Amino acid sequence: GAVVSQHPSWVICKSGTSVKIECRSLDFQATTMFWYRQFPKQSLMLMATSNEGSKATYEQGVEKDKFLINHASLTLSTLTVTSAHPEDSSFYICSASMNQGSTTDTQYFGPGTRLTVL
Amino acid sequence: AQSVTQLGSHVSVSEGALVLLRCNYSSSVPPYLFWYVQYPNQGLQLLLKYTSAATLVKGINGFEAEFKKSETSFHLTKPSAHMSDAAEYFCAVSGGSNYKLTFGKGTLLTVNP
Numbered sequence: 001g002a003v004v005s006q007h008p009s010w011v012i013c014k015s016g017t018s019v020k021i022e023c024r025s026l027d028f029q030a031t032t033m034f035w036y037r038q039f040p041k042q043s044l045m046l047m048a049t050s051n052e053g054s055k056a057t058y059e060q061g062v063e064k065d066k067f068l069i070n071h072a073s074l075t076l077s078t079l080t081v082t083s084a085h086p087e088d089s090s091f092y093i094c095s096a097s098m099n100q101g102s103t104t105d106t107q108y109f110g111p112g113t114r115l116t117v118l
Numbered sequence: 119a120q121s122v123t124q125l126g127s128h129v130s131v132s133e134g135a136l137v138l139l140r141c142n143y144s145s146s147v148p149p150y151l152f153w154y155v156q157y158p159n160q161g162l163q164l165l166l167k168y169t170s171a172a173t174l175v176k177g178i179n180g181f182e183a184e185f186k187k188s189e190t191s192f193h194l195t196k197p198s199a200h201m202s203d204a205a206e207y208f209c210a211v212s213g214g215s216n217y218k219l220t221f222g223k224g225t226l227l228t229v230n231p
């Protein structure tokens with residue numbers, strides 16, 4: 001149980017194009033979803049938190065106009081990297097929580113999406 | 119503010135040997151602590167979590183961790199390493215009104231035959 005999927009698992013795009021990454025909770029309803037970015041051999045950095053039906057909350061330093069997050073249903077959140085540039089190349093990981101962001105909630109992580117911008 | 123320090127970015131053990139991965143935390147509120155494992159090119163899988171119940175927490179795959187408030191530590195151990203344990207391990211903390219996870223930098227565990 002508590003499976004989270006991401007699609008695509010990897011994507012290569014040209015500089016200036018936009019890329020959409022999907023995060024789905026397959027067997028539970030995800031009230032809260034999180035988007036992380038992970039650079040090679042480094043830890044995960046939280047980018048934003050989204051609750052179903054409301055606007056995402058972005059961490060300091062994350063450009064909300066560049067990283068568009070939509071959490072339209074209890075099982076789907078999307079991250080769109082707009083006008084991608086090579087410095088946006090990274091491993092993007094989503095996670096999902098069943099509850100409204102309680103401190104004891106377990107976050108269930110997706111397998112990640114490797115984005116390479118040429 | 120919360121933070122996590124994982125001592126040792128790389129730990130190497132022999133198969134069958136004890137695994138000890140160190141994690142120290144800093145938190146101004148009672149912490150909740152987590153250990154996650156990441157295999158290459160995959161997301162994170164929860165190994166175990168401490169949420170203010172028993173201080174010795176048992177997780178999956180034979181791992182356990184002990185919360186020591188006096189030492190602000192939450193070290194991960196396994197009595198006997200398997201080759202399949204080779205992966206990156208992350209310690210994370212949350213707490214108070216902040217449900218967000220703050221991760222350590224990770225420890226790469228290699229297991230030698």
